[in-house]
Amino acid sequence: MDRILIRGGAPLEGTIPISGAKNAALPLMTASLLTDETLELGNMPRLADVGLLLRILGNHGVDHTIAGKRPGETAETGQTMRLSARTIIDTTAPYELVSRMRASFWVIGPLVARLGEARVSMPGGCAIGTRPVDLLLFALEKLGAEIDVDAGYVIARAPKGLRGGHIDFPKVTVSGTHTALMAATLANGTTIIDNAAREPEVIDLAECLNKMGARITGAGESRIVIEGVARLHGASHEVVPDRIETGTYAMAAAMTGGDVTLTGTRPQLLESALDTLRQTGTEVTGVNGGIRVRRNGQPLEAVDVTTDPFPGFPTDLQAQFMALMTRAKGTSRIRETIFENRFMHVQELARLGARIGLQGDTAVVTGVDTLKGAPVMATDLRASASLVIAGLVAEGETTINRVYHLDRGFEALESKLGRCGAAVERIRA
Numbered sequence: 001m002d003r004i005l006i007r008g009g010a011p012l013e014g015t016i017p018i019s020g021a022k023n024a025a026l027p028l029m030t031a032s033l034l035t036d037e038t039l040e041l042g043n044m045p046r047l048a049d050v051g052l053l054l055r056i057l058g059n060h061g062v063d064h065t066i067a068g069k070r071p072g073e074t075a076e077t078g079q080t081m082r083l084s085a086r087t088i089i090d091t092t093a094p095y096e097l098v099s100r101m102r103a104s105f106w107v108i109g110p111l112v113a114r115l116g117e118a119r120v121s122m123p124g125g126c127a128i129g130t131r132p133v134d135l136l137l138f139a140l141e142k143l144g145a146e147i148d149v150d151a152g153y154v155i156a157r158a159p160k161g162l163r164g165g166h167i168d169f170p171k172v173t174v175s176g177t178h179t180a181l182m183a184a185t186l187a188n189g190t191t192i193i194d195n196a197a198r199e200p201e202v203i204d205l206a207e208c209l210n211k212m213g214a215r216i217t218g219a220g221e222s223r224i225v226i227e228g229v230a231r232l233h234g235a236s237h238e239v240v241p242d243r244i245e246t247g248t249y250a251m252a253a254a255m256t257g258g259d260v261t262l263t264g265t266r267p268q269l270l271e272s273a274l275d276t277l278r279q280t281g282t283e284v285t286g287v288n289g290g291i292r293v294r295r296n297g298q299p300l301e302a303v304d305v306t307t308d309p310f311p312g313f314p315t316d317l318q319a320q321f322m323a324l325m326t327r328a329k330g331t332s333r334i335r336e337t338i339f340e341n342r343f344m345h346v347q348e349l350a351r352l353g354a355r356i357g358l359q360g361d362t363a364v365v366t367g368v369d370t371l372k373g374a375p376v377m378a379t380d381l382r383a384s385a386s387l388v389i390a391g392l393v394a395e396g397e398t399t400i401n402r403v404y405h406l407d408r409g410f411e412a413l414e415s416k417l418g419r420c421g422a423a424v425e426r427i428r429a
């Protein structure tokens, strides 16, 4: 297994291009199942999760091509992918593939909407929590699907097609909202989603679906209305910039006392996280085509944070912010409200000398003057990023094991950090 070796100490200085969002790319790819025409997706990140979803879609009969390099394209810039689900050859998504990535379960909505049936393995829990799919199934049932669970598979059937309905989510869920949106586009009649997730990735999916001929209004608000249509057609869409990658490098710049411009991204995608960063004493400004993050000499102030659905502080930046707070002046309380077990980075950060105590859903972080390099283990995707951020300022060498977690969601991490002066190197197994 590959490892990442970091020699801490250098402030990050320079420009980092931000990739297309993993968490938009994945649902957009599953949307290709809704039409027999070609869906073209630009600004697609090169990530392990994208590769795995291609395999899952391929199993259903989706053909794909990845456009050759365009002028100016580098390993750090997005690629263009074309997906064609002309004929669906299999409506089953097998355990072997679905168990490796939760988002692969999301094929269920498009499959049942277009073909009237889907058989998808239960995704199971993961390191950050149990992550049930009850609300996705609740949404499909509201649209008239019959749901059975047999031998670890969810079977959704709607032989006469889905019909519009009222989906009032008892809890905000991104995966539930994606599923409801995709399924309702081809349902007969009008669907109202209440308490919908408002994340930028939901807006991106809705915009792409509308380009494919769907009739969706209100994405980005708590109520989304979908007028069902008989069929969707091909379209071309650019994936929204990755706000989590943006926030991660913003925190890395703040941690190292550097000066970094993040290009190809927008402050509006992560206002809450950027405001929090400003409260730490970091200068954050919108610049033409990106965001500049600078901290020169001033100490980091401790700031309390609670994760929340968008527009709140994202759970996917909680670990990275915790890493930042390990070096702050004073004590920061970080409360996680979305996932019940998203604190596995705590013990790994402690190996580097961080002082963090856990009180139920809250981590209490007391800033220390120095972190010291050590071997650490990546436990999940964003936890891995927190170890990178800590490693960038730790004295000596930090080796991060189980890098495959990072490869799920951070495109070209070593070269993006390396071009800003960080000593980060991948040791291939």
Ligand SMILES: CC(=O)N[C@H]1[C@@H](OP(=O)(O)OP(=O)(O)OC[C@H]2O[C@@H](n3ccc(=O)[nH]c3=O)[C@H](O)[C@@H]2O)O[C@H](CO)[C@@H](O)[C@@H]1O
Pocket (backbone or CB within 6 Å): 022, 023, 024, 026, 102, 103, 129, 130, 131, 132, 133, 134, 135, 136, 137, 171, 172, 173, 174, 175, 176, 197, 309, 315, 316, 338, 339, 340
């Ligand atoms: C691939 C992707 O886009 N992943 C993101 C997505 O995950 P995901 O879409 O899985 O997260 P959800 O918003 O659905 O989950 C939010 C909360 O609702 C719960 N829940 C969800 C569905 C359900 O049927 N029942 C239920 O109880 C979850 O366990 C969790 O506690 O949104 C999360 C919240 O912003 C992010 O952390 C993930 O990075």
Ligand SMILES: C=C(OP(=O)(O)O)C(=O)O
Pocket (backbone or CB within 6 Å): 023, 101, 102, 103, 126, 316, 381, 382, 409
């Ligand atoms: C938790 C994440 O992804 P997933 O939902 O695919 O596990 C994430 O992107 O931080």
